[in-house]
Amino acid sequence: MKIDEKSVAGKELILQEQTQLLVIGAGPAGLSAAIEGAGRGLSVVLIDENPVPYKTMGDEVPLHYGQGMSGVARNRNAMIEAFVTSEPLIQVAFDAGVDVRLGTACWGLYANGPGVHWLPGTVAGLADEERGWLIGADYVIVAAGRRDMGLGFPGWEKPGVIGATAAITLATRFGALNPRRVVILGTSAEALTAAAALRDAGIEIAAIVEQAAEPVGPDHLVTELHAAGCEFLTHHVVREALGRASVEGVLIAAVDKTGRAVGEERRIDCEGVVLAVGTTPVVDLLAALGCHITFQPERGGYAPKVDADQRSSVHNIFAVGDCAGIWPAKSLDRSIAAGEGLRAVGAILGEDFGSAEVSVPDRPAYDLSAYRMAWVRASVIGARGDFHVCQCEEVTAREILELRPPRYLGWQTDRRNDRSLLSLLDEAPPNPDQVKRLTRAGMGPCQGRRCREQIAALLSLQATAPLADIPLAGYRTPVRPLPLAIASQLRESADQAQHWELWFGIPSQWQPPCEVPEFYTVAADEATIVVDDERGGHD
């Protein structure tokens, strides 16, 4: 049979290295998996993107650092040392023979499946500050952790407005959090745990602000923080973050139960605002690979479907730790995440644990979908002025809901509301990717990390549908912004380079109509092929 030389057929994808088990993320779950795997004879590569370079943190990748890093974060050696010292199991992993690579990010996972057949197996794209390369892996355990839902209000772009996960990492692992006095938004178990951790790290908690009538997290955490002198302000939101170069204070106001601000605004002095209204699994690699991801409120939002062995819908890809689901017990007890890592390794080695120690989420204590929507309604829709929900592309909530073309087009029309979001609603809930294409919201270099959950909530409020009905906005590789200079280091086979074409390379496609024969057959075409150079551009 003939081979189409312009296609991928026969082209080798060159991998730099190969391992039996690749573990992505050196938290409790990833470390326990890596140590167990190495101890049982597997070749194991364990990567973690931490410590994240200062410049990357400044780009708000992979977390919402909110420019809250102190100068310590510039000192690479000190950061590496702090990272290793703050997690003793990293040394244990080294000693167990795990190939540990810190400061190394995974920006893509690839595997054959529907739509791609030419890969040599499961492939991961890795990069550090200078190099980019591909590694093949028989099995991948993803332990990519958690991140925080962004929540906008006027001034939320100011340095000092930080996601809770970034704040905790900077404060507790690196001693590199700039703000010393913060206001915390949210009262879930994860928010209260964050507040306690920050307090233990010497950060003063100016107030804990909650739009709902009561804290939604466990009573004992509320009681402990109360006892420690933290002020809880329920039925309140931040109306504005104040400050010139960075946050110097916030204006807060009481809200009624529909989220509307009532009463006087009050100033609280602080250097930071910690966003803790929604902790969510990091599913970017899994989603981009094509693993089945569904909205699971008991797991903190969109999370991969995993079986009792933590196996995803792709048979050699496992998800463990926070990226497989976040719930209060797991947030409070790291042995649950560690146990997931052990189970995954056991499954790879063909063991049957039966039903013992299966990791099962807590029953949700509150309606996560309604809670997140209420925050967005009170803080974003109820805001007293326009601000950018998508900070990269500078798109406001109103522009999202009205599907306004981006401002750089200068598009003027007298019928601006004719084609709002409602015009897209056609028997199905609005799709954030369609909204992204039209407004650019979520299209920027932070890859939607700060706005995607807010946009989903805006769409669900507009469509009066729960968050679960809003499709997950797509993730595409690279799931970390990857400099062209680094991506271009991926090696290319000589065969592929030789036959590289700008488009399909079908000569007859470019022939003028007068040269089209009455009948086309493959045999006749091969007999008459002339290479035509008359190309005038392409789709």
Place this chain on the structure above:
Amino acid sequence: MTEIKGASVVIVGGGVTGLSTAWWLAQSGVDVLVVEKGIVGWEASGRNGGGCGHVTSPLYPEMLRLWPVMDELLGYPTEFSANRIQVAVTEEQLAVQKSSAAAVERRGYRCEILDSKQRRKLIPLVGDNVAGAYFYHFGGHANPHRTVQGYAWGMQDHGGRLMQHCAVTGFRTEGERVVGVETERGLLGCDQLVIAAGPHTGRLSATLGQEVPMQSARAEMIVTEPLPVMVYGGVDGNGLHGRQTLRGNLAFGGGPHEWLDLPQRGVFANPSTPLMGHIGRRLIEMMPKAAHARIIRSWAGVIENTPDGRPVIDRLSTFPNVVVATMSSVGFGLSPSSGRAIRDVVVDGTCSFADISSFRLARFARLESDWRELQGWVALAMEEAA
């Protein structure tokens, strides 16, 4: 099944070809309904490089006339920008481009070679290392997403209707006429039917006794973060096609495609691959000043091709009230005129502004039944993971 009002013309496929056709029909006062299995422009129509090219197409002159006025005609912005630049990184590429330029000049289009000073001014991201560049005083590029939605909204403004999330399951026929389209949401009566369903056009036409031969393949693109906007964004070269968007992102693609079978059900998965890096290398060879720019997404789209890579716009001989349409992998740029041509065929029986006899379906009447194998256009066997 519920009763839904059909239309005089039902169009299967909410891609750029079907929607442009629908917009032209609605403008002419024709009662038209587009049925789309997912969301408008969700497949190749929304995943392409946005180029407005293909000089040898009979639809090209009309396309050139229409693009500059599309924003006004549609009432929505397309981000169309005129002109293209062909960059040659090597002397070898320059020689090929020289003969290409000569060929398009013979067709009456204007090209000129740019000197290094002009290159620095017009396309400053392109390096001084390149061998040369040709400025084409024609063609251009536009934003596929905005254009597709513009056709859909423009059509609706003229009274046309759109049903999304509604897959076609079959056709109802009476004698030599298709009288209805069977869908997940009921039967849609029609006087005429247009099948412009991209890769699914072959499968759907086969159920009506006359298959449009085609095979689908996946191709890939990358996009960077925004960079300072160059005077001209429509740049091809070094094995890549693409554009700098008006926002400043570099969106480029090229390289080997992968032939695929139609999915048993549902839609194509559209995965991208590490080919991203190889596209990136070619991009910075051409634009070394963009080497620091970060890739923020890569994507893939599935595109159909007929055996000779040329379009089919024709009536089925088995059911003459059915028009089948595929642009064979070069559909976005030509869409202003392809929709008009299909509208003409539907309403008047023949295209009023161009000779599109080269798009006739009958040219495949003697096609070998195993043409895919003969051309090597077949899906690879999948290597299973561990």
